[in-house]
Amino acid sequence: MSQKTVEIVVYGADQLCPSCVHLPSSKETYEWLEAAISRKYTNQPFTITYIDIYNPPNDVEKRKFAERVIDEEMFYPVVLLGGNIVGEGNPRLKTIFAEMEKYGYQAES
Template identity: 60%
Template sequence: MKKNEVEIVLYGAKNLCPSCLNSPSSKETFEWLEAAIARKFPDRRFIMTYVDIYQPPEEITKQAFAKRVIEEDMFYPVVVIKEKIVGEGNPRLKTIFSELEKLWIKAE
């Protein structure tokens, strides 16, 4: 990752969260969130990563967190920035934007 670049990881699944009826899918939330962040922070660098909790990549930290989402019955999608959960179920932009602003201000 490059300097001042933040990774935003969205953990989700193809199937909707059983407790999240009438919510968008994890993939739809991922696309919506990526577009919203790019609009709000056009001059900032970030990477969006989607992790399927049932088929996580080989990266140990992502596998471990995907397992945690399942074992703890978290509402997904779960949005994580710098190992901090900033959204669960139906994530709120205000919370995510606030966390990103804190990180980018610290990095300057």
């Protein structure tokens, strides 16, 4: 099965969200996800981007979603995979891996 390179976008902020006090920061979550996904899907390309919701890039779609995270008071980090929300606040690897496998990613055995 051919696979397209999946884009994972982690939306977060430097300060922790009020209900996420005992969780890692958005940036730490982004780094942890990148390492975990790279280990699980060796030599299978994907892109992962971190977006600060209070300082989003000029990309219209990413800026709109960053505003949505703030407006809807979502628990961040919010993890998007292929445009779908796969994690909020404390993302679960199992959920993210299951979504990646829908795109043809296969765990290295």
